[in-house]
Amino acid sequence: MEWFTASEYWLSRLVFQRALAGLYLVAFLTAALQFRALIGERGMLPVPRFVERVPFRRSPSLFHRYYSDRFFAVCVWTGCAVSAALLAGLDSLLPLWGGMLLWLVPWALYLSVVNVGQTWYSFGWESLLLEVGFLAVFLGNDDVAPPVVVLFLLRWVLFRVEFGAGLIKMRGDACWRKLTCLDHHHETQPMPGPLSWFFHHLPKPLHRVEVAANHVTQLVVPFLLFAPQPVASAAAALMIVTQLWLVLSGNFAWLNWVTIVLALPVVAFPADPPPVSGAPLWYVVVVLAVSALLLGLSWQPVRNMLSRRQVMNRSFDPLHLVNTYGAFGTVSRIRYEVVVEGTADEAPRKDGDWREYEFKGKPGDPRRWPRQFAPYHLRLDWLMWFAALSPAYAGPWFGVLVERLLENDRDTLKLLRRSPFPADAPPRHIRARLFRYRYTTWRELRETGACWERTYVREFLPPTRLTGPDRRP
Structure with missing residues (x-):
């Protein structure tokens, strides 16, 4: 089944998995250190009150079955521990099925958190982390080469993140079309960073160049992700550079970082692959079945992107398997x-x-x-x-x-x-x-x-x- 795998992406997979584990660790640490005041038993939006009025089928979560602050703490600190183990490469030491189960643990735990997090967890990067984390379960470990179809689905997610964000800008606010949004954005963004003041005071002609370059990166470059190498790698590298520019300009949680991580498996690193055995039949069947499911669910975000009433950051299923993304469709002036x-x-x-x-x-x-x-x-x-x-x-x-x-x-x-x-x-x-x-x-x-x-x-x-x-x- 040589058609099923792409051994030249083994290092891309490795870098992607370790970086994703690091983001999982940040996400669980954020939850562990803040949950009591936000969604705890005496929080501003308590989980027990939420699960009383919202059924399990609408927001699947462990905490529908039982909730206490202590149990929540155990879950999120377990997520931290498993994420740290994945960051250290424990999945590579396990058999293929064991590595898949280990990657499933942080996804299931973080899904349980997001689905009861209410307003505090309503941001697009929560769903993006879950969608990417679910695909990571099926990417395999050192026992097999990376499956081509999963690599394609990761590119498909990156395409939707960038292209959807580009479309929402062009449709949402005239300043994006006039190339003037950055006259205001660095000052009015949710949480400025230490360099935001300096970004704001860049010359206005440079702001126009920034916006124009953003449009190219989000509306043109995403199509090159599906081109042959080295074009696809160059497209991913350009996206990474753009995201690092955004990292410098403000505090956007892990939105930029998860987008960077998502671009990593597109890059074909020049490294000889280690010898691996062929993919077992059960693994091929599971990966193809899951991929068919995800491609079938993708019609909803595609329809949303093509709609004149496009919306940002919405999940189309309670498991956050396939979602639509976008950011700053409108920019505040004050x-x-x-x-x-x-x-x-x-x-x-x-x-x-x-x-x-x-x-x-x-x-x-x-x-x-x-x-x-x-x-x-x-x-x-x-x-x-x-x-x-x-x-x-x-x-x-x-x-x-x-x-x-x-x-x-x-x-x-x-x-x-x-x-x-x-x-x-x-x-x-x-x-x-x-x-x-x-x-x-x-x-x-x-x-x-x-x-x-x-x-x-x-x-x-x-x-x-x-x-x-x-x-x-």
Whole structure:
């Protein structure tokens, strides 16, 4: 069955698998360190409440059968351990079926997390990690050469990621067609990085070149992924370079990194393959059956890409096997931020002693320079960006966040960079105000040392305190 495998991609598979295991490790670590305050039993959107109203068939998860914070912690730390084992190459030491089962473990565990994660796990990179992770189960280990059909499906996913993102831009916002979106994007993106200020201040003609190059990379280059070598490798390399440029320009969790990882098996590395035995019949049957299923499910994202009403980041099945992707179909022209403050005053006054809570990633203090967090994902910081766009995004969880801050809840405070109140003296009142943020100019930066300038817009939440027997805001 020589037609079934492509031994020249053995090193591409190896690099891909180790890099994917590293991303799994980051994803599970993110879940382990943040889940209690977000979806835990006393979280802002508790898992037990979610599974009571959403049936298992709509969101398959281990946590439909049983949930406790301890059990969730065991699952995600197990995911960390298995991911680390895969990163170290344990799958290569097992028989083929054992390696496949080992790759199935992090996929099943992370699927269970995403399917109960609600708003906190509604981003496209969650589904992308799951779709790519599922394909990795069938890519084999050192016992067999990489299956051609799985390599093709990985290219098909990469094509949909890039081409879908390119189409949503051309359809979604006129600034992409006018090549002007980057006049605003670096300033208004969800979580700027340490270099975003400098990217924003690049000459506008260079911004036009960046947008034009992005259109070429996302609308033309993806078709070259299916060309013969070395053209396909060159196309993948160009995508990797583009994604690394995006890594430098902001914090986008592991979106850019998983796209880079997805491009790796396209590259034909110049290395002689080791001797391997032929693929067993059971493996061929399983791989072909799964591939036929995935190709059949692909009609939905294809129809979505061809539709004038194309949507971004949607799963078409509860297992996240085949999804549609896209990012920044529209670009905000103005940056708003919700600033959360507390006071120990018995009676809140506008000119009282209000102290600001500092978040880890989102802009707050104008003098504090953004840091690099990606591929680690600060979920609360991202949702705070959406809350600033519209209070409707914050409706389900913002009130609980305020309640936890009024209680000085330890798990919630771990999500923040700093609380202005000691652990034994929580604030009496919390308020939230909406500010407009803009990057300072070169001159303002030299004179003030601040990278942001902010202007008060309006009240987002009036002063609130715990009242009543249940002590809710």
